[in-house]
Amino acid sequence: MSGSEDGKTEFELAEWEHAFESNPSSRDKFYITVAYPYPSGAMHVGHGRTYIVPDVIARFWRMRGKEVLYPMAFHVTGAPVIGISKRIARGDPQAIQLYRDLYKVPEAVLKEFVDPLAIVRHFSSEYQRVMRASGLSIDWRRRFTTVDPQYSRFIEWQWKHLRDAGHVSKGAHPVRYCLQCDNPVGDHDLLEGDKAEIIRFTLVMFSWKDSFIPTATLRPETIYGVTNLWVNPDVTYVRTLVDGKSWIVSREAAEKLALQDHTVEVAEEIQGSSLIDETVSHPLCGEIPILPASFVDPGMASGMVMSVPAHAPFDYIALRDLQSKGLYTGISPIPLISVKGYREIPAAEAVEKAGISDQNDPRMETLTQEVYSAEFSHGRLFDRFGGESVREARESVAELMVEKYQSVYMFEFDSRPVVCRCGSKVFVKILHDQWFLQYSDPAWKADVAAHLSKMDLVPPEVRAEFERTIDWLKDWACTRRIGLGTRLPGDPDWLIEPLSDSTIYMAYYTISHLIREIPAEKLDFPVFEYIFLGKDSPSLPEREKLEAMRKEFLYWYPYDFRFSAKDLISNHLTFQLFHHTAIFPGELLPRGMVVFGMGLLNGAKMSSSKGNVFLLEDAIQTFGADTVRMFLVGSAEPWQDFDWRDELVASTRKQIERFAHTIRESWGTFGETLEMDRWLVSKMQGHIERTTAALENFQTRQALQESYFAIESDLKWYRRRTVGQPGGSSGLQSLCSTWTCLLAPIIPFTCERLWSDLGGEGLVSFAPWPEPDPGLVDTG
Structure with a gap:
């Protein structure tokens, strides 16, 4: 697998193995989260963008001197893998072709997919491997799955709060229902029709x-x-x-x-x-x-x-x-x-x-x-x-x-077809004795709307869609009879469904690496009351460990920004606001969200079920991780739709090769400082300032325009005017290290190698971010 464009990947991965593990410190924190993946298939380049854009932002703020936390986990709750398992067990040719030919699951492994947990184990491992190969600066100590015993106890604590507050009720409501599975189905359970209302x-x-x-x-x-x-x-x-x-x-x-x-x-x-x-x-x-x-x-x-x-x-x-x-x-x-x-x-x-x-x-x-x-x-x-x-x-x-x-x-x-992951048609059924989250409650809606008004939303236009969702959201069927997940406290015949056990896990990330040291049976309600709400109890077990968790939580929370796709505004992104306002005090509520556009492949919407995807691992092997990263963050701003086209990606690879060649060529140039060197250094101050401003505003495309194309344009101008002159004693030498730092969040593999070649200290991932120097700006 080629990660950097000169093929040297393993060095960087080894150097990064524990580099991004973050702990509370005296520095200001920057905590970002992304919707954790459901590992039921291989990652495609659309998934890649979802995780690479936040990584660029995480790397940027890390170089700005903040303590940055970028964690990851795997969402395995619900019936989707059970439906997939059933299709494979009965020899469904479409399912087998998808997993064998598109996802490249070996025959021996595919045979094990009759066990739903085998699917989870295989793809969660694959996701982590491909995420590492993509250069994601994740703190992998905090990895968990939503069926871990400790996580289930956390969810039980959350749901006791919701029921005590009157946000959960039992009744009869129309729900999406699969007759084959004999179970209500949610968005994650559907092969087709996840947008159908x-x-x-x-x-x-x-x-x-x-x-x-x-x-x-x-x-x-x-x-x-x-x-x-x-x-x-x-x-x-x-x-x-x-x-x-x-x-x-x-x-x-x-x-x-x-x-x-x-x-x-x-x-x-x-x-x-x-x-x-x-x-x-x-x-x-x-x-x-x-x-x-x-x-x-x-x-x-x-x-x-x-x-x-x-x-x-x-x-x-x-x-x-x-x-x-x-x-x-x-x-x-x-x-x-x-x-x-x-x-x-x-x-x-x-x-x-x-x-x-x-x-x-x-x-x-x-x-x-x-x-x-x-x-x-x-x-x-x-x-x-x-x-x-x-x-x-x-x-x-x-x-x-x-x-x-x-x-x-x-x-x-309102739209069809609606098909369960088991392959069967989904109907609308009036379900009795079902549990519902009362999102229709006007008082709850008012609390969420009030907090939304204080949040930083990117782009600003999505605020209206959040407001509409809060307004029309109705009661939500929150339990299922079959699947993986946590049993509903007080009514264990029911399981909490996937979109209802994934609303405050961002808080769990802060302690996930520590809580696994305590057996799940010791994690009763007072334990979580202390960790997350500071309510002490004389019967708390392992107090020293709990105090460490409480400290960790208070350092990181609330999260600063959550990144996710715009199609989740109508469910997950809004649901998590409801749950946060129901459980946490105002100072611990989410601060901001960045909403992504959708991914296209050669002009058509990406769809794994229809085979219209390009796997992320294939893209990395074909073009290199840095090329994939640079294209995904630079072809459009995060909130815009992007279109993957091989010919454009190939041209991106050439751009990285030009950059690396220019750095190595320029670093070896020594001579007298010329007027043009001062001009080059002056221009660089503007690029630093504008790149910084762009990344502060999550404008990854604009950041790339400034940190790559604008600088390359300046160099062309510089070279045309210094032909035959032995320049470079200051201008080019300064440019090399500064340019490498500016592009390090976007193409880290290439920049780590160049940083080493330039004699930089440590990893460029932790080098100080360049700051513009007004004294170097030519005002003449």
């Missing part, structure tokens, strides 16, 4: 003969503008007895309703084509016909749709298509909502203005969302329909339908 539909009951045809809607207030129903003529529907009443729904809907507190018995099949031109009725809109529409998806909610062409672009264009063929020309849109910026029939105006010719136009989804959003935010029903705002009418009409017109609610995903 559960949404509530109102089933509007239309009468037809002796049955009901329920149509699912998110906009019950539009019942007054319904002109027809849409049914897919190519679908086979079923007449189903639901709670003893006859419903006509898709077969998929019948299966879903059975999971949502309904008794369901399928009676007979009904062809969708036989329903066309039938008449249905509802007290709020009268009699209307059933029309054919191929866009109706039997897999979405009830498989039937009501049509509101005045306010739904899809309905408008579908009706327009039929009428263009001379069919159903007597049906006209019924406007019922006035909204600023639109004329009487918003859907018609939006479609015609956009020049959309048919239902398959890719702009239709965006157009629909624009109309719906405008009407929800600013729309008001006409006086003859009640005069309420759309926001108010949505709830009041839904309640009216449930109370008087036999409507019920049905829960569905």
Whole structure:
């Protein structure tokens, strides 16, 4: 494995073995954390960026003289590895190909993956090995896994606090559920669909003969503008007895309703084509016909749709298509909502203005969302329909339908497919006797929002997304029946799920290397009360060790910055704020967060499950660790999306080679100090200042522009003007050591070798960061 661009890796890794182990000292601290990985597969270059960017920041502040802590652990809680293990055990060809061919797991090791813990052991070891090869300056003494006995006792302490504070309750809620695993599933348990949210539909009951045809809607207030129903003529529907009443729904809907507190018995099949031109009725809109529409998806909610062409672009264009063929020309849109910026029939105006010719136009989804959003935010029903705002009418009409017109609610995903890691389809199920974290609690939300307002968020634009998440966050199913992890205190039949046992582990890092010296059975509630909250107890065991842990915790906490991807704002990053505010006093709450953009590979989103990734180890072997690091931190700022392209990475390697060659060539140049040397030294002061400012603001790309490209440009200018002159007695000599230090956080392998060649003392990783000298700035 080639770490530095001259191939000398093992020397640096040996020198760094214990170099980054951090302990409390008289120096100011800088404590950063990153979302710990779930070791169920190999690291790709997207993961690499997640950990390399914080490493650059850690190395920078270490050279600035701070005591820096950058720890790492492995998140193995939950059912994902169990699902993977089951797929491999049953010979799932896709899973086997993924692990054997993409992740390069040897056949002998792959056979052991029928044991979930074998997966954890293999990939946590692989992660650590590749992280070391990436040059991460981690304090590996603090490594732990979330199934370690001591960590479980820590989680038990946390959850006793949450329950005592009233933040945990038991009840019935809709959850994502895998029938194959017979278990609720969270984001980490999913192979596909981790962004899918559960949404509530109102089933509007239309009468037809002796049955009901329920149509699912998110906009019950539009019942007054319904002109027809849409049914897919190519679908086979079923007449189903639901709670003893006859419903006509898709077969998929019948299966879903059975999971949502309904008794369901399928009676007979009904062809969708036989329903066309039938008449249905509802007290709020009268009699209307059933029309054919191929866009109706039997897999979405009830498989039937009501049509509101005045306010739904899809309905408008579908009706327009039929009428263009001379069919159903007597049906006209019924406007019922006035909204600023639109004329009487918003859907018609939006479609015609956009020049959309048919239902398959890719702009239709965006157009629909624009109309719906405008009407929800600013729309008001006409006086003859009640005069309420759309926001108010949505709830009041839904309640009216449930109370008087036999409507019920049905829960569905807002996007599909949703697939468990075991390979099975995930459904929405109403789960009873489940434990929930009450993120809906207004008082808890207020505490979190108040603390968020004091935090340093990078980039600043993400603050609005955090605020939205805090506002809409609902109760969260926090336990599972099967998987790895900690049993719920007081109800050990349940396990705490992955996104709920990973919220304050940043505090555990501060003591993880010490607490393993105490047997887990001695770690009762008072132990953690003392370590983290300072509450003394006469019965504390091993007091000297606990005092050392208390001292360590108070030195490091709170963490200064947490680094993670923007897709975790809607769950983990916000959850950890809720849990911190519930347990710790204000002076120990998180100070800042840096939110990353996403990773692309040749323009497409990286996805391990789809094989669209480039493994980090392969990248290091192909290009070298420093090349990988320099590209990942320099191709975009951390909060921007980056795009891995081999040809651009290869050019980065050439840049590092030029830098190393320039340093070695310049260091051997001696001669009289020239005016151009003074110019070069003067320019360097600006680069030092701007590189420092960029890294203080987490702008790794800008830092690289200043510390590499701008300096290289100055050197080219310098050389053109000193051709044939024996310069270099001061300018070039000063530049060599300063330039090496400036780039050391980004390309540490190369810079350690150069620092040694330059006769630098110790490791460049601990050399003083260059400081600009105003006295060397040429003001002339």
